[in-house]
Amino acid sequence: MSTLRSFSVDTIAEQAASRGEPTWLVQKRVEAFEALQRLPLPESRYTKIRGLDLNAFDFAGQNAHHAHIGELAAEREAVHIQLDGQILITQVPESLQSKGIVFCDMATAIREHPDLVKQYLFHAISPSEDKMTALVSALASSGIFIYVPKETVLTEPVRLVYLLDEPSVAALAHQVIIIESGSSVTVLEEAYAKHPDGPGPHLHGTISEVYLGEGARMQFGALQNWNEGTYSFVRRRAHVGRDAKIQWTIGWLGGRLTMSSVESRLVGPGAEMEDIQVLFGRHKQHFDLTSSLRNMAPHVKGEIHMKGVLKDQARAVMYGFIRVDPVAQQSNSYQLAQGLLLNDGAHCDAIPGLEIEANDVRATHGASIGPIDEEQIFYLQSRGLDREQAKRTIVEGFLTPTLEQIPIAGVRERFHAFVEQKWNE
Amino acid sequence: MASVLEIKDLHVSVEGKEILKGVTLNVKTGEIHSIMGPNGSGKSTLALALMGHPKYEVTQGEILFKGQNIVELEPNERARLGLFLAFQYPLEIQGVPLGRFLWAAKKALMGQSQADGQPDKKADAKALSEFRKQLQEKMKLLKMDESFAQRYLNVGFSGGEKKRAEIVQMHILKPEIAILDETDSGLDIDSVKIVAEAVNQLRGPDFGALVITHYQRILNFLKPDYVHVMIDGRIVRSGDESLVHELEAKGYDWLIHETKAKAVR
Ligand SMILES: Nc1ncnc2c1ncn2[C@@H]1O[C@H](COP(=O)(O)OP(=O)(O)O)[C@@H](O)[C@H]1O
Numbered sequence: 206m207s208t209l210r211s212f213s214v215d216t217i218a219e220q221a222a223s224r225g226e227p228t229w230l231v232q233k234r235v236e237a238f239e240a241l242q243r244l245p246l247p248e249s250r251y252t253k254i255r256g257l258d259l260n261a262f263d264f265a266g267q268n269a270h271h272a273h274i275g276e277l278a279a280e281r282e283a284v285h286i287q288l289d290g291q292i293l294i295t296q297v298p299e300s301l302q303s304k305g306i307v308f309c310d311m312a313t314a315i316r317e318h319p320d321l322v323k324q325y326l327f328h329a330i331s332p333s334e335d336k337m338t339a340l341v342s343a344l345a346s347s348g349i350f351i352y353v354p355k356e357t358v359l360t361e362p363v364r365l366v367y368l369l370d371e372p373s374v375a376a377l378a379h380q381v382i383i384i385e386s387g388s389s390v391t392v393l394e395e396a397y398a399k400h401p402d403g404p405g406p407h408l409h410g411t412i413s414e415v416y417l418g419e420g421a422r423m424q425f426g427a428l429q430n431w432n433e434g435t436y437s438f439v440r441r442r443a444h445v446g447r448d449a450k451i452q453w454t455i456g457w458l459g460g461r462l463t464m465s466s467v468e469s470r471l472v473g474p475g476a477e478m479e480d481i482q483v484l485f486g487r488h489k490q491h492f493d494l495t496s497s498l499r500n501m502a503p504h505v506k507g508e509i510h511m512k513g514v515l516k517d518q519a520r521a522v523m524y525g526f527i528r529v530d531p532v533a534q535q536s537n538s539y540q541l542a543q544g545l546l547l548n549d550g551a552h553c554d555a556i557p558g559l560e561i562e563a564n565d566v567r568a569t570h571g572a573s574i575g576p577i578d579e580e581q582i583f584y585l586q587s588r589g590l591d592r593e594q595a596k597r598t599i600v601e602g603f604l605t606p607t608l609e610q611i612p613i614a615g616v617r618e619r620f621h622a623f624v625e626q627k628w629n630e
Numbered sequence: 631m632a633s634v635l636e637i638k639d640l641h642v643s644v645e646g647k648e649i650l651k652g653v654t655l656n657v658k659t660g661e662i663h664s665i666m667g668p669n670g671s672g673k674s675t676l677a678l679a680l681m682g683h684p685k686y687e688v689t690q691g692e693i694l695f696k697g698q699n700i701v702e703l704e705p706n707e708r709a710r711l712g713l714f715l716a717f718q719y720p721l722e723i724q725g726v727p728l729g730r731f732l733w734a735a736k737k738a739l740m741g742q743s744q745a746d747g748q749p750d751k752k753a754d755a756k757a758l759s760e761f762r763k764q765l766q767e768k769m770k771l772l773k774m775d776e777s778f779a780q781r782y783l784n785v786g787f788s789g790g791e792k793k794r795a796e797i798v799q800m801h802i803l804k805p806e807i808a809i810l811d812e813t814d815s816g817l818d819i820d821s822v823k824i825v826a827e828a829v830n831q832l833r834g835p836d837f838g839a840l841v842i843t844h845y846q847r848i849l850n851f852l853k854p855d856y857v858h859v860m861i862d863g864r865i866v867r868s869g870d871e872s873l874v875h876e877l878e879a880k881g882y883d884w885l886i887h888e889t890k891a892k893a894v895r
């Protein structure tokens with residue numbers, strides 16, 4: 206077992222070099238490691254991090270390759286699977302390779318596509334932005350690198366699967382996704398506990414850098430269903446080019462503490478984003494979810510929808526930040542946060558932020574958070590549903606209009622199924 | 631044998647304030663009763679208390695339905711016994727299509743959850759397709775477009791559409807005793823007629839209704855067997871249809887004065 210204490214600036218640099226990483230990258234790792242030691246845990250007024258001891262985790266598994274396990278991957282799909290931070294498989298069908306698509310683990314990308322890696326790795330996200338980003342930046346040597354050349358349309362989703370199993374193992378992943386101009390891709394990320402009721406603690410960290418060229422399109426769907434002993438930290442940032450469009454759809458179900466930041470930088474004129482995030486929390490789960498929209502060019506358009514259902518003592522804070530740069534005239538942004546509380550102990554905050562430096566723009570936001578309506582329950586009960594059925598009907602109805610907007614059917618259906626399952630347990 | 635809803639000396643409080651001050655009334659299947667009365671006299675309170683709204687506390691008296699005291703029963707248990715309330719203000723429920731909801735309600739009322747062991751898929755599918763057909767017919771009867779079945783329950787419905795949807799629901803769920811709380815309010819005369827005809831269609835030995843209204847026009851179509859006047863939480867006068875015309879001519883004031891005089895004495 207190698208804990209965080211067993212690392213030093215020297216060992217970080219040595220290990221990176223021995224993996225054949227170029228000097229600039231070794232530098233980034235060192236920078237990250239220094240930041241990791243310097244920075245505080247990312248707590249806020251709404252989120253206190255209790256019971257997380259970074260020194261209690263094993264970071265050793267970061268580099269090993271595991272045996273191939275076939276049952277999780279269909280034969281003809283592009284899929285990348287990590288278990289407890291170790292890569293089980295990274296497979297890409299020949300038909301995609303021949304189109305010039307790169308789909309490989311980070312170590313391979315560093316070896317085989319050094320120029321691309323240099324151009325994009327740590328370009329959208331700086332290794333020292335916050336403690337957990339620094340942790341992933343310093344120690345995640347496994348990860349996925351996806352490059353889609355110009356004018357290439359992938360009809361089938363690309364799958365990224367993250368599994369957690371062994372307690373006290375830290376699993377870190379770095380994702381870099383580059384979609385060149387005119388191309389279109391659906392990326393589907395699934396993050397599951399291998400044993401839903403297995404023992405924790407688990408530590409998971411992901412940083413994800415996304416680049417969309419002119420007119421490119423990406424649908425990014427993610428489902429997170431860790432077990433309730435998992436601390437999970439996610440930072441995603443996308444640069445969206447001229448007339449390009451990114452659609453995020455994320456379903457949150459698991460984890461003890463989940464902190465996530467999704468940021469869309471609309472850098473090209475006419476760029477668009479849509480971020481739909483839905484969460485269902487129970488027991489003592491805590492979610493801290495941020496969606497940031499930054500309008501950095503004229504005529505851009507963005508929408509953020511965050512919806513949470515909270516049960517038992519679960520808590521959530523949903524931040525929706527919109528920032529409009531002076532150049533982003535005629536941009537249009539909208540943000541909505543809604544929370545439904547199923548009982549007294551549950552809690553939800555919606556924190557909107559609007560920072561507008563251009564004068565000819567539209568930016569609106571709304572939030573509504575409250576308990577499930579007793580009048581609605583009574584109405585449904587008067588028609589024959591029992592109290593539990595009535596509540597469920599209201600919750601499903603609360604989620605339905607948002608789920609219906611999710612462009613990826615698999616995410617929609619599985620989210621439904623997970624909610625069903627959690628409800629019945 | 632007729633089913634009877636027996637209301638005996640019913641006292642109901644809301645948030646500690648007594649609203650119903652001793653109401654006694656029997657409604658049998660085969661009968662149409664009407665309750666009229668000024669605003670704020672407690673008509674909706676009676677309707678909601680009968681259906682079991684948790685905020686409306688029965689502090690004295692009894693409600694018997696088919697011989698069983700239902701005061702402690704959940705609203706859905708009352709519905710299963712055959713009670714129905716058409717709301718004065720139907721609730722809007724996001725994301726829940728009317729048709730799908732009604733199917734769930736119907737199944738709940740039929741007690742499908744504990745149906746004999748294994749669910750019979752074939753029978754289920756058949757029941758569903760029959761239900762769909764029936765729903766279409768009922769929507770037609772209430773002059774509602776079929777598309778309402780796919781729309782979220784009451785969301786974006788006009789006032790009149792909400793009221794007609796309540797009657798569609800009543801037709802589908804087939805109660806023995808229905809309480810209609812000002813279903814006619816806010817309807818134009820054509821819609822009042824449509825609703826009254828739909829109620830009349832259910833009329834017969836297995837159906838009774840308590841029709842709460844402010845106006846006589848729906849009663850002209852319904853021809854109730856009994857008419858009651860509620861003032862200040864009490865039924866102060868009962869009679870036949872002729873009472874409607876008396877009220878029409880004289881208003882409620884004379885009854886209010888009479889009630890006050892009695893209270894003083
Ligand atoms: N949910 C409630 N909360 C507080 N007061 C109520 C509530 N419902 C009814 N009331 C009061 O009870 C009285 C009777 O109201 P209601 O039964 O609605 O009368 P009606 O239906 O005859 O117009 C009114 O004074 C009203 O303010």
Ligand SMILES: [Mg+2]
Pocket residue numbers: 673674675718811812
């Ligand atoms: Mg009323």
